[in-house]
Amino acid sequence: MSDSENEQIENQDEPMIEEENSVDNEEIVDAKEEEEVDIQPLTIDNIEDDNKNATFTFYDEEHTLGNVLRNTLIKNKNVDFCGYTVPHPSEPYMKLRVQSNKKDAKVVLKHGFKRISKECDIITEKFLESVAKFKQTQMED
Amino acid sequence: MSNIFEESKTRAFIKNEGVDYNTTVTTQELPLEDFAENLQIDVISLNDEDITFDVKGIDPAFANALRRIFISEIPTMAIEKVNMWQNTSVIPDEVLAHRMGLVPIKVDPRLFEVKGKNEDHNENNCVQFNLHIKCTRKNTPEAQNRENDILPENDEALFNHASVYTSDMKWVPIGTQEEKFKNTPIRPVYEDILLSKMRPGQEIEMELMCEKGVGKTHAKWSPVSTAYYRLLPDIALKEEISGEEAQELKSKCPMNVFDIEDTGKLFVKNSRVCTTCRECIRDEKFVDKIKLAKVKNHFEFTVESVGMYKPEEIVTEGIKILKEKVKCWKNTMKGMEEDEE
Ligand code: SF4
Numbered sequence: 116m117s118d119s120e121n122e123q124i125e126n127q128d129e130p131m132i133e134e135e136n137s138v139d140n141e142e143i144v145d146a147k148e149e150e151e152v153d154i155q156p157l158t159i160d161n162i163e164d165d166n167k168n169a170t171f172t173f174y175d176e177e178h179t180l181g182n183v184l185r186n187t188l189i190k191n192k193n194v195d196f197c198g199y200t201v202p203h204p205s206e207p208y209m210k211l212r213v214q215s216n217k218k219d220a221k222v223v224l225k226h227g228f229k230r231i232s233k234e235c236d237i238i239t240e241k242f243l244e245s246v247a248k249f250k251q252t253q254m255e256d
Numbered sequence: 257m258s259n260i261f262e263e264s265k266t267r268a269f270i271k272n273e274g275v276d277y278n279t280t281v282t283t284q285e286l287p288l289e290d291f292a293e294n295l296q297i298d299v300i301s302l303n304d305e306d307i308t309f310d311v312k313g314i315d316p317a318f319a320n321a322l323r324r325i326f327i328s329e330i331p332t333m334a335i336e337k338v339n340m341w342q343n344t345s346v347i348p349d350e351v352l353a354h355r356m357g358l359v360p361i362k363v364d365p366r367l368f369e370v371k372g373k374n375e376d377h378n379e380n381n382c383v384q385f386n387l388h389i390k391c392t393r394k395n396t397p398e399a400q401n402r403e404n405d406i407l408p409e410n411d412e413a414l415f416n417h418a419s420v421y422t423s424d425m426k427w428v429p430i431g432t433q434e435e436k437f438k439n440t441p442i443r444p445v446y447e448d449i450l451l452s453k454m455r456p457g458q459e460i461e462m463e464l465m466c467e468k469g470v471g472k473t474h475a476k477w478s479p480v481s482t483a484y485y486r487l488l489p490d491i492a493l494k495e496e497i498s499g500e501e502a503q504e505l506k507s508k509c510p511m512n513v514f515d516i517e518d519t520g521k522l523f524v525k526n527s528r529v530c531t532t533c534r535e536c537i538r539d540e541k542f543v544d545k546i547k548l549a550k551v552k553n554h555f556e557f558t559v560e561s562v563g564m565y566k567p568e569e570i571v572t573e574g575i576k577i578l579k580e581k582v583k584c585w586k587n588t589m590k591g592m593e594e595d596e597e
Binding site: 156157159173177178179180182183185186187190191192221224225228229230231232233234235236237238239241242243244245246248249250253 | 284285288291292295296297298299302309311314315317318320321324325329568571572575576578579581582583585586588589592593
């Protein structure tokens, strides 16, 4: 009788342990998912001097954006220094340093974004115009 | 001397070795109206496969951003998952699957979404093809004679489906796709790409799933075969060249940049075709007589499409993607500020 009782207890124990395990597993999976969701697209590493100087880290960006952005910001009167770097080619980060003499670095950066997007509009417009023109001259020939 | 200094702001000079390029960063931001006025775009040539156009008045950084986007950030559809049910051909499974991935697919990628990590294939993120083909012996006396099997001159005459082409891929519409793409059936861009060779008894059966992606992830998603820019050459003669020297110089240039007038004087006929081979300034005696230069802010783009997009669409899509990228970051910044408040 006692044997069978023991067995029963054991039998009860086993599924309990399994359940515990499965709970653990779920937690691990959850943690992993959270980690992935938690990636910050844009972080400010360093901000000093009344927010005028800052280093931004862009996730999943490279020279494509970095170089245009630097080029645009450097022309801004309010910017003393601007530079960008991709610290390691196999890490998906791009860092941008902005040092302004008058304004908040974030304002300067936003101004840069606006400027690029306006330039894009102008280029698209002109490009479509010239394509239309080319097609027309070809039709006439 | 100051003349050369002034000129070096707009020109890069080509020397016998290397190039004299003074970086001239314009430290002033042009007002947008001036930017629009200075900007000049001209299409030089355009056909179904490629486009050549001039862009004058932008920074190298901008030109390079566009080129990078054309190559690696414009989304297209390409075969990503292959369910291989049967493959007895000589090509190993994984090599064949990779080969299938490189087949360009003619379908407008803008009508599809990128498949999420945990999503299943559905009509909005996937295009399916089936390929089921078996090689058999033809019923002719030559085909039945096995001695002809050894290095046959024309295997198509002996066997059915000795070669597998992209035209053998059959599009399988999912959901409402049949209705949606009624007028533009989905197919491989080229029907005559050789996928594999087979012999009687060999068979390939697979399901091909196309997904949306960008060239950054894998070159099969790149919509261009090449996309490049170069600076427009600017060639001039510093002094008059005529007579024998003119003849010599004219015959030196492999691209026929120079020509001779009726009076015997040399002139620059077409500087655009110059390839910067430097043949004309190799001889010491011509070094000081010819000005070989590049216009620093005049870019000649060449974009060669693989076939998923029209060449001019690649350009407009590229600019759109740059704009969206910038807009997206602007919104991220807005979100950050709201968090702080
Ligand atoms: S560099 Fe070459 S292609 Fe250009 S003009 Fe001289 S010889 Fe001709």
